[in-house]
Amino acid sequence: MSANALPPPLPRDYYTQPTLDLARDLLGKTLWRRADAGVVAGIIVETEAYIAAIDPASHNYGRPSPRAATMFGPPGYAYVYLNYGMHYCLNVVAGPEGHSEAVLLRALLPTHGREIMAARCPKTALRDLCRGPGRIGRALALSLADNGADLAGDALWISETPDAQLLAPEMIGTSTRIGISRGTDLPWRFFIRNCPAVSGPARLNR
C-alpha cells in the first residue's frame, strides 16, 4: 500500500441504513472523483432525500420512470440524470433494492483538485465550485456515463473524511427541499450550519 493512497470507499453495508439516516450521515463524508484530469474531492455539506413510495417529488413517484431505473437497483450506486437540459445531478441510491430511494448531493466543500475543478468552471468563484447540485456535476465532470457507477469502485466513491472533526448533531440543520413544486412540506434537506459552501437562500440555512 502506497503512503499517499486515497481513503477507501465506505463499505456497501453503509448504504443500507434508512434513507433519511443516510442523508444525514453523508454530511461530513468525502466524495472522490477520479478522471483523466486527475483526482478531485470535497466534503459533503448538503443533501436531500427522495423516497418514491411517499414522495411526489421523486422521479419514480406514481409510476417508474425509465430514466430513473437506477434508483430501483441496490444501494451504493450513483443515479446521475440531466436536469434542465444542462446540469448533471448526482444521487446516492439508498433504501432496499426495488424501493427507489436516493440521496441527492447538493453541495461539497472542495478539498482536493481545486485547480482541476476551477479549470472546468472558469467563471465560478472558488467557494462556489461545488455549491449546488448542477455545479457538482460540472466540477466533477459528471455525465450520463456515470449513471449506475459503483460507489464502492475507484472512479467515483465516498470515504470517511481524513482528520475529520466530530460533527456534533447541533451542527446539522434541516429544512424543506429546494427547487421542487411538489412534496414541498417534507423536511428532507440536511446541511451543515454556517458553512459557506451550502447552497440555497440564507434563511433556509439556519
Next chain:
DNA sequence: CTTGAGATGTTCT
C-alpha cells in the same frame, strides 16, 4: 442582498 429572464434538452401531459 433581492428579483427576473434566458438557456437548453429530456420527460410528462
Next chain:
DNA sequence: GAACATCTCAAGA
C-alpha cells in the same frame, strides 16, 4: 406544449 431535484447574468433596493 409545459414542466423540470438549475445556473448565470443583469438590474434594482
